[in-house]
Amino acid sequence: MKKHGKPALGVPRRTILKGSLMTASLAGVGAFYGPWHHNRAFAQGKKPIKLGLTNDSSGQFGNSGQDEHRAIRMVIDEWNAKGGVLGRKIEWVTADTESSPAAGTRVAERFITREDCPILIGALHSGVANAITQVANKYGTIFLNTNSSAPSEAGENCSRIKFVWDGNGTNFSKAAVANAVKTIGKNWLLLTNDYVWGHSTAAATKALIEANGGKIIDNLLVPQNTRDFTSYLLKIQQIKPQVIGTAIAGDDNKALREQITQLKLDRPGGPAWINNQQDWPDVWGSPQSLFGVFGTSWYHKLNLPGVPEFVKKWQDANKDGPIPVPGNVSYNGYMATQELFRAIERAGSTNNIAIIKALEGHKMSAKDRMQHFDAYIDPDTHQVQQTIYLARKNEKPVDNTDHFEILSWTEPKDVMDDAAPTKCKLVPHDKVPSVDA
Amino acid sequence: MTGTASDARLITPTMLGAWLVLATVPLWISTIGLYPYIGVEILIWSIYALAFNLLLGTSGLPSFGHGAFFGIGAYAFGLTQFNVAANLWVALAGAMLAGALAGLLVGLFIAHRRGIYFALLTIAFGQIFWTISVKWHSVTGGEDGLLNIVRLPVNLGIASFDITDNERLYYFVLAAFAVVVVLMWRLVNSPYGRILSAIRQSEVRTAHLGYNVWAYKLSAIVISAAFSGLAGGLFAMAQRSAFPDVMNLAQSGLVVMMTLVGGGLVSFWGPVIGVIVFLIARDVIGAMTTGWMLYFGTMFVLLVLFRPEGIAGGFKLLVERWKARGTAPEALSSEPRSG
């Protein structure tokens, strides 16, 4: 076991844990289900496993960060209720990673060296995810990147200790583009956020368009933090493409959605819009502004066994939460944490290498993941290869949460990012510092 | 806070005391619930804040885009390491040089400005540099960051020390901090520093005395930017990566806040005190509650309302009172600056 600045007196640990719980309930982010409310069937004398939850609670991804935080806590409570993992209780600490890489580094250092967390969970922003990975790499700490969907996460910025749970920009492009070129039209315009995620997603889209016989008539680069898209929307009307492929993220995307629906540019007669993934916490604030076709990795009204039960369970655990049903962000947090615990049980150990090996190549059944096809953790890139759904705004919702109409689901093998394994170089297992809890 | 008699000295008792206390930090930091990395971060930000205060406190030039120099230093450290030589001294020199060059470029546009226009133009330049760092991702890695920056060994010719461990890095950064403190102290208390102070009090009067105010301000900007770049280089090494976010407006604002909270306007050590209080408060409150901004902001407001001279100012006031034993102290603003 590798120790780092072990607190000799260890006094304030408990205070930190309680403090975060207290505020979580104060802030109204959900009912308090502390681990010690359940029966304590934990093995005598075994020390708890302490997870570091690196979730944003302020900044651009504060909303989604708290959404995944709720799901991760749910899994922890469920497992504690049935006796923990390997008979050991699971504890957790959290701190705001502020949607900022500098905060990500600090929080990761704190959780690893001060709180002795062997595993970190949670990320939305690729910069924050990378900052945490840099720290985790150094110590060999396992890091679950739950929700950062940059293709580079499982490409050039992959790591032996990092596992990527979300579908990425390339996956979604592959699910959507070929079909759209054939059925809608060959003249495409790309509307791309001018930063890495936008560019890599646009590059994947462009390659697919051209491979299917379409052509790019323009690529409008949109600076990060753009709030006003009217000049782009006017330009699009002047250029008159048949299809527009967007790779706009975060707050920029929310503003874009509002402005397109106000203009009714998404109506028949206008161009068709192919979007990337729309995160549920972002959709929930303004579902009326959904437009075009977009991707998701999960939806709470998928017609699959287990989905209604999961939704019910999630709702019971998050009664006063700001969002009434789980979406893809919460789902990824839940699945990542659950698979982690299972991997620990399979490994029969909390040794990091043993857990990593138990996760690598692991197959997860469609039934278990409540998706249409089996998924697996790619041993070469550490990305979960999973079903990708395409959806559009639901014109006939069955209730006030039913905002998506699921159009299609694509098998993992058909949406795989083929370029990722050539970009991703994982260090050998024996080069990873050993960590145990 | 030593008296003015020590101003001319190379090393003051306060410095020695501070270094000594800081040198023991790794021995006890874990027992008070903190961890070595926060110590590293505090020292790096202290260097940054001291460099920044050469403009704000000494010269009276409020820069709100200083994160640009810090960030440029961070990228330069990584890029020098990757493309020039994987040598610590070369990489740190690269960080300082890049900071200085950026300072020179910005300074040419703003050195003849004062007050609000100076502040606002620095914001504009900060935003320009931030935008470039996000846009130019073939070089900077964009929002994904410039990754895999190595904590290079300290090569002293006869011996080489590894600083990949946080505690070792802490001592290296402490050494850098000590050097920067001595240099800044000498600078502030040199004839050059006194002219900067004169500029702060009245640019017009200083100009009438025959000094080239523009050249002095420009040089102060360049020096401040160079040391901010150095701090940025150290930060890239601590973080093992460099990101655009240290260059954004909010992060640039932080160094202003830390400096003012600590009392940078009235004391040489103010920025350092501000950094220590600010970073520890944020970390401790942040660990207790994800709503840390509320408590932190409230603390901030109260401090400005009741201790506007900052912590160092408040401390000085106490010392004055104790010395005066009953006689009312003079207004702080009229006091000479001292360490």
Place this chain on the structure above:
Amino acid sequence: MFDLLPHLLNGLVLGLLLALIALGFMLIIGLMEQINLAHGSLFALGAYFALMLTGPKPPLPPDAAAFWLQIPLGWRYALALVIAPCLAGIVGIAVEVCMRRTYGKDPLYGLLLTFGVALVLEELIRLTWGTRDHVLPVPSGMSGAFIFQDLIWSTYRFYAAGMAAIVIGLVWLLIEKTPYGAMIKAGAHDSEMVRALGVNLSKLRLGVFVLGTMLAAFAGIIVAPIWGIRPHMGVDAVVPAFLIIVLGGVGSFWGAVIASLLVGLAVGVSGAYASEWSLLSMYLLLVAIVSFRARGLFGKKSMLEV
């Protein structure tokens, strides 16, 4: 050539919106020589107050809420346009009372204080309304689109630009054509003289600050349906406001308005022809102009320069 016209028109509309956003900031910096960093949070607060009044769950007793919800959305929206800025104005009073302690000191202290206030307000917004995004409902007559010159335009944007123009006009009337305006302007330049004239300076400052706050809140309501409502939306407002004031020159009303239009045109036109540079264009514009005109377009000598 005719391709350019829609972008010029759009640039002007955007410019008017930016002017509205900068107006409150301008009053406080120009007439009180205080940099109000809480401007963005007050902008956000206005939007949230309006949301509270027009949304499905007004914070009223059940009976009153039911009555309130029976009023058509158009009227509720119109009332919110008046009530929400007033509520924000109350917050402004509290901020100004705190700020009094910083008057006469280095303007940096006022800036520091308002930075703290901004942090507190943002977190209070997060605690009260949650972290998620919201949409401000607007009456159906104002939403939607119309076709002009074969292009689809947003109705709401023109309504918003019209409101901006009206408010700009009203503020101009207040400053230039009423005795209050004369007092305010005098107070900015020579507080001794104002005192000698028997004007209560502290009341004057309070009035200006509250007016600036209300304008920030009003801008928040008008812009919210375009940008969306979220806790950290204030940052989106405070940066352009800053920039416009420097470009136009501190203390100049028309300077700020003209600067807003210039920025709007620069961002709008570059968005169409050099899209990736559109946001940077405003900073480059600033550097270009301020390099030649030290105090911006129409700036006067200000206490904040020394």
